Amino acid sequence: MSLVEINFDGIVGPSHNYTGLSLGNLASAKNAGKISQPRAAALQGIEKMRANIRLGLVQGAFLPQRRPDEAWLKSLGTDTAHAGPALLANAMSASSMWTANAATVSPAPDTADGRCHLTPANLVTMPHRSHEWPETLAQLRLAFADAAHFAVHDPVPPPFGDEGAANFMRLTAAHGEPGIEIFVYGESGGPFPARQHVEASKAVARKHGLDPERTIFVEQSTRAIAAGAFHNDVVAVANENVLFCHEQAFADRDGFFAELQAKMPDVVIVEVPASKVSLDEAIKTYLFNAQLVTLPEDGSSAEFRTGMALILPTESRDSETVWPWLEKMVAGNGPIRKLIPVDVRQSMANGGGPACLRLRVLADPATIDTRFLMDEAKLDTIRDVVATGWPESIDADHLDDADLHLRIAAARSALYEALDLTELI
Numbered sequence: 001m002s003l004v005e006i007n008f009d010g011i012v013g014p015s016h017n018y019t020g021l022s023l024g025n026l027a028s029a030k031n032a033g034k035i036s037q038p039r040a041a042a043l044q045g046i047e048k049m050r051a052n053i054r055l056g057l058v059q060g061a062f063l064p065q066r067r068p069d070e071a072w073l074k075s076l077g078t079d080t081a082h083a084g085p086a087l088l089a090n091a092m093s094a095s096s097m098w099t100a101n102a103a104t105v106s107p108a109p110d111t112a113d114g115r116c117h118l119t120p121a122n123l124v125t126m127p128h129r130s131h132e133w134p135e136t137l138a139q140l141r142l143a144f145a146d147a148a149h150f151a152v153h154d155p156v157p158p159p160f161g162d163e164g165a166a167n168f169m170r171l172t173a174a175h176g177e178p179g180i181e182i183f184v185y186g187e188s189g190g191p192f193p194a195r196q197h198v199e200a201s202k203a204v205a206r207k208h209g210l211d212p213e214r215t216i217f218v219e220q221s222t223r224a225i226a227a228g229a230f231h232n233d234v235v236a237v238a239n240e241n242v243l244f245c246h247e248q249a250f251a252d253r254d255g256f257f258a259e260l261q262a263k264m265p266d267v268v269i270v271e272v273p274a275s276k277v278s279l280d281e282a283i284k285t286y287l288f289n290a291q292l293v294t295l296p297e298d299g300s301s302a303e304f305r306t307g308m309a310l311i312l313p314t315e316s317r318d319s320e321t322v323w324p325w326l327e328k329m330v331a332g333n334g335p336i337r338k339l340i341p342v343d344v345r346q347s348m349a350n351g352g353g354p355a356c357l358r359l360r361v362l363a364d365p366a367t368i369d370t371r372f373l374m375d376e377a378k379l380d381t382i383r384d385v386v387a388t389g390w391p392e393s394i395d396a397d398h399l400d401d402a403d404l405h406l407r408i409a410a411a412r413s414a415l416y417e418a419l420d421l422t423e424l425i
């Protein structure tokens with residue numbers, strides 16, 4: 001069996017809108033009330049997937065959830081006609097597109113039973129995200145139904161907030177070998193919530209059967225959360241033996257680096273100093289919310305340390321501070337050699353960069369339900385469904401439009417039908 005990294009992107013749903021629901025997410029707050037473009041948003045996401053396939057990366061996708069979430073409103077004793085604007089906005093969010101928050105994934109080489117373990121995130125801190133997990137769980141159970149290779153758990157129960165892979169990193173000497181799994185939690189975010197509770201991280205690690213000797217729990221710095229890094233993946237990203245992070249990402253930087261180096265002596269830490277790129281600039285440009293990938297063209301396993309690329313938002317390229325620093329970095333002798341900007345502006349306006357839009361699963365593609373795996377022909381099919389069915393724009397002040405709800409439902413159903421996943425509608 002050959003394990004490969006598969007990126008499962010969330011297809012942006014037809015209800016994508018800007019109502020500023022995420023306290024501590026500066027882009028979401030800044031764009032509250034603006035008119036969104038669901039069709040353009042989904043097309044941007046599809047083109048990102050296509051570009052990654054063309055780079056030789058293996059691509060999967062998860063589907064948009066039912067919005068407005070009638071079942072959730074019903075559980076609260078109301079419905080779309082009576083919920084009122086605030087609750088309705090929470091029921092209309094397309095936030096399941098950010099699949100880095102769908103689950104935490106421990107690949108097979110790291111777990112006691114040799115299977116890949118997945119735990120959907122409960123996302124309890126934010127009301128609009130707290131009702132994502134049932135549909136996420138249903139998709140995970142279908143995509144990873146092969147019990148010989150996967151274990152799909154229930155989410156960690158409240159009150160311990162779990163935000164999934166956005167607060168998780170894995171470092172490894174080579175694919176197929178056991179990794180070091182790093183869980184990043186928050187204690188305090190100053191004025192903003194710390195969304196990842198350490199008890200949730202520990203519960204996930206226990207349930208996944210991880211080796212405590214190869215597991216690290218590290219606190220995110222209050223300063224980073226207070227500056228707008230509501231998830232660790234806004235200030236750090238890891239791939240194979242490389243950690244790329246901001247100097248102020250962690251509460252105890254020196255202690256964390258020492259523990260990491262002790263557990264993994266050949267780790268390469270590429271740190272961006274605050275004197276070159278401030279936390280504010282990092283959060284504005286999302287340079288860390290990048291897919292740090294090993295490109296197949298560069299990579300036999302013996303060589304992989306010299307061929308990594310950062311797939312990062314065009315906002316990073318547009319920054320006069322960040323881009324020159326990155327260009328200098330790739331020109332040097334470090335492991336990251338290429339910068340690939342992608343346009344995901346519609347998602348970015350809600351605080352979701354390229355890395356937020358994907359969940360990494362290390363697995364043999366042959367063990368996964370093929371309906372969740374993408375190729376260019378399938379992306380063409382999805383593009384056609386989106387281009388005809390997705391609303392071109394949604395005004396955040398008119399989320400109560402019953403015709404819009406019908407249109408969103410029909411568009412979503414058309415996608416599930418096109419991908420032969422009607423049992424999930």
Ligand code: SUG
Pocket residue numbers: 017018019020021022025028093095098100101126129166230231233234350351352353355356357
């Ligand atoms: O949870 N935005 C998402 C962005 C998630 C980004 N994910 C990662 N960093 N992995 C969030 O804050 C905004 C939704 C709104 O305002 O309607 C939102 O939910």
